[in-house]
Amino acid sequence: MGVRFALAGGREGWIRAALTGVGVGLGVALLLLCAALPGVLSERDRREEARLDWPFSSEAVPKADDTLVVARTDTWFRDKHVRGRLMEPEGPNAPLPPGLSEFPAAGEMVVSPALKELLASDDTGLLRERLPYGVTGTIGEPGLVGSQELAYYAGAEGLAEGIDGSTAVRLDRFGTPPEYTSEEENDPVIMLLVLVVFVVLLTPVAVFIATAVRFGGERRDRRLAALRLVGSDAAATRRIAGGEALAGSLLGLVLGTGFFLIGRQLAASVELFGISVFPSYLNPSPLLALLVAVAVPAAAVLVTLLALRGVVIEPLGVVRTVRPPRRRLWWRLLPPLAGIVMLYPMVGQGRENGDFNEYLVVGGVLLLLIGITALLPWFVETVVSRLGKGGLSWQLAVRRLQLSSGSAARMVNGIAVAVAGAIALQMLFAGVEGDYTEDTGLDVSLAQAQVGLPDxxxxxxxxxxxxxxxxxxxxxxxxxxxxxxxxxGQEPENTAALTVADCATLRTVAKLPSCRDGDVFTVSGAEYDTSTPALSRPGLDLHLEAPDPSDPSRYAEGVTWTVPAGVKEARSIPDPVGHERGGFLLTPGAVTAGMTDTLSSQIYLEVDDSVPYAMEHVRNTAAAIDPLTYMAEWNATERSDTYDSIRTGLFVGAACVLALIGASLLVSQLEQLRERRKLLSALVAFGTRRRTLSLSVLWQTAVPIGLGLLLASVVGVTLGTVLLRMTSTPVRVDWTSLLQMTGFGAGVVVVVTLLSLPPLLRMMRPDGLRTE
Structure with missing residues (x-):
């Protein structure tokens, strides 16, 4: 009977089943996405490792017919990273990088599909100027980590002369050799971040599924109460309700699988926070997919049975639609208190006392967030029962909330849980960010970019x-x-650094007494510099380091330089990159023949950010000087890659959950309006203005949402405080993030309300009174 009510109950039954199926389906699609996430991350890592072009061994690879010279020419275009490689095969058996079927000829390049599309657009002339190669093909999927990755392989000649072990290297294979793979040491705080991110992102999904199962709850309760009154016993009533919920959840599984498959195909065209995937990445783990297929129907039936207490015990109260008895508070406080009790033993643990207990972390955070769903109905009921005087729209809204505060709270539960988790995570990320952010030592007030020329x-x-x-x-x-x-090559006893620049530039690395072209200085005060005094005797011949281009671990016959008389003394100061230089400082007039060819050159640039595309012009000029020129834009600080990856994953997941919030709220709002269609039509027929009814619907949404966001802020700050205490981090409320999270939640509600206005206006027609 329950399945027939859901699937063969006429137009009303079909609409109710469709709404439930769509609501559950959206949650199932996101759960399947989460089930595929471990595979996505491992596949991206595998492909990145498969194309690694690093020699790994300290011994140089000799030239042979199976070797390849590769030079890294990565660049940035605006805010997008472009992975670039120049290649010169040295024999017919040279290894091909993944994704290529043949080597591009000199002056030609093979590009990723996304880069090909970017180069073809109208506003990328600066990038085309930087990559003056003819496009002859595209990189296959095995050679890319994401569908929107910008990458190219270009053919070149004469790369062997620039082999230095860093920019240009000789390879006989791509990928990481098995003997060089190593597992990173786990950071307890990083593991805590990962656990909390997963719980915070998945809990709202579970809440949404539980809410979707209750779509059409008021009419279903009246129908079941009627069955109870005509003789159905309690067990039969529960079975009928369970069958109806099971049918809706199974329909949701089918729709959710369809949503997931559609989203899987669309994933290739989407990039979120610099992360893109291929559809083939999104293959859920069979075990996790089976768990979703079993857990969703089971949870749907369980939630339905828990909601039937009033129907089974007191059916007349449902039929008469009287105000339900007041909710009790004491048991609603137990879940959040139990969550705090589970997390409390780990307070003060930090990263020095081993890993956090993952079961206690997951259980504690889950109970605190689930506690919102228990507290919110009581909180909404308590507040709205005290609301009264106001305009007509306000009175209509308040009276409706007083009669059915449970439905309003259910609609808000998901967004309240999501906002609470987001606030806690923002506090945790803001608190520990300093541990994963370090000062680069770069003097960004002096220069904003660095260009390194090939030797x-x-x-x-x-x-x-x-x-x-x-x-x-x-x-x-x-x-x-x-x-x-x-x-x-003879292992010298004393060595010293050598710096050559004009007087203005030398003053950025040392305090000079006076300076003119031709002067030579020795620098004192630099850390780890003890050999300069022994080498600064006038007339002493010193040998300039000159690595062998064919083997960076060996040295070629170097150039000698004689220490002149009249060497001046200077004191070292931190240079633009934060280092204190020792040794000798030479002005260009003191350089002898042959020295320039064996020196490495760096150029620091002061760039005016107000000039459009100034950095892009710097990159283009650097590439025109030599394709192997290194160019970097300076930042005062840099963050850990692992920390950044987790933060990016949080943003991607939060974007998906936010989309689910909006879609589910819209479906829930439409379901509530559909149930009140006759009431709205009757009010219009009696002369109530449409503007008044529209405002009343807005108040019916805004009041529960406001109360839900208030409760979410309290629980989120509490959870964030506990998590910060667990990591031994000073507790600080990130008020900006708190306001942003609550603002996002309120913004979603405003958008959903605006989208629900057109169907609301249609439901206000008098023909809504028609019945059979």
Whole structure:
């Protein structure tokens, strides 16, 4: 009978089943997405490892017919990272990177589909100028970690001359050799973040599914109460209700699977916070998918049976639609208190006392969040029972809430749980961010970009080209190397650093007494510099470091430099990258023949951010000087990659949950309006203005949402405080994030209310009174 009520109950039954199916289906789709998430992360990591172009061994790979020279030419375009590689095969058996069927010829490149699309757009002329290669093909899916990744492989010649072990390397294989794989040491706080993120993102989904099962609850309760009155016993009534809920949840499983498969195909065209996937990534674990298929119908039946207490025990009260008895508070406080009790033993544990107990963490956070769903109906009922005087729309809304506060609270439960979890996570992330953020030591007030030239590249012409860029207000160019008292292949006893630059640039690395071209300085005060005094004797011949291009671990015959008379003394200060330089400082006039070819050159640029695309022009000029030129934009701080990955995952998950919140709220709102269609039509027929009814519906949504967000803020701050105490982090309420989270929740409600106005106006027609 319950299945027939759901599937063969006429138009009303079909609408009710469809609403339940859509609500449950949205939750099931997100649960299947979460079930596929571990596979997504592992597949991205596997593909990243499969294309790694790092030699790993400290021994140089000799040139052979199965070797390949690869140079890294990564760049950024606006705020998007572009992975770039130049390749020169040295024989017919050179290893191909994943995703390529053949090597591109010199001057040609193979690009990812997303980069090909970007290069074809009208506003990417600066990027096309930076990549002056002809596109001859696309990289296959095995060579990319995401569908929207920007990447290219370009053919080149003469790369072997630039092999230095960092920018250009020689390989005989791609990927990570098994002997070099290692497991990272677990950080307890990172593991805590991962656990809390999963619980916070999944709990609202479970709440939404439980709410969707109760769609049409008022009419169903009246129908079951009628069955109870005509002779159905309690057990039979429960079975009928369970069958109806089971039918709706099974329909939701089917729709949810369909939603997931549709979303799976659309995933390739979407990028969230820099993360994109291929449809083939989204394959849920069979065990987790089976768990969803069993848990959702079971939870639907369980929630329905728990909601039947009033119907089975007191059917006349349901039929008469009198005000239900007041809710009790004491048992509603037990779940959040039990959650705090489970988390309390880990307070003060930090990262020094081992891993957090994952069962206590999951159970404690879950109970605190679920406690909102128990407290909110009591809170809404208690507050609305004290509301009274006001305009006509306000009185209509308040009276409706007083009669059915449970339905209003159910609609709000999901968003309250989501906001509470988000507030707690924001507090936790803000509290521990300092532990995973470190100062780069870069002086961003002096320079905002750094350009590193390949070894032996002429510094002065490159500096002039960069200085001519519109938006570059100042250029600091210097070259550096190392001097020794013996040739480098003979293990010298004393070594010292060497820096060559003009006087203005030298003043950024040391305090100079006076300076003019041709001067030589020795620097004191630098950390770990003890050999400079022994090498600063006038007339001493020093050997300049000169690595062998074909083998960076060996040294070629170097250039010698004689210490002149009249060397001045200077004191070291932190340079633009935060290091204190020791050794010798030379102005260009003191450089002898042959020295420039063996020095490495760095150029620091002061860039005016107000000039449009100034950084893009810097990147283009650097690439035009030499494709192997290194260019980096400076930041004062940098965060841990693991911490950033978890934070990005949170944002992606929160975006999906937020979409589910909006969709579920809209379905729930439409279901509530459908149940009140006759009432709305009757009020219109008696002369009530549509504007008054629209405002009353807005108040009926706004009041529970406001109360739900208030309760969510209290629970979220409480949970955030406990989590911060667990990580031994000072407790600080992130008021900005708290306001943002509550603002997002309120914004979703406003959007849902606006979307529900058109069907509301249609339901206010007098023909809604028609009945059979």
């Amino acid at each position: 032996g590249h002429a510094l002065a012409p490159a500096a002039e080209k960069l200085a001519d860029i519109k938006g570059v207000s100042r250029v600091y160019a210097l070259s550096h190397g190392y001097l020794a008292d013996k040739p480098w």
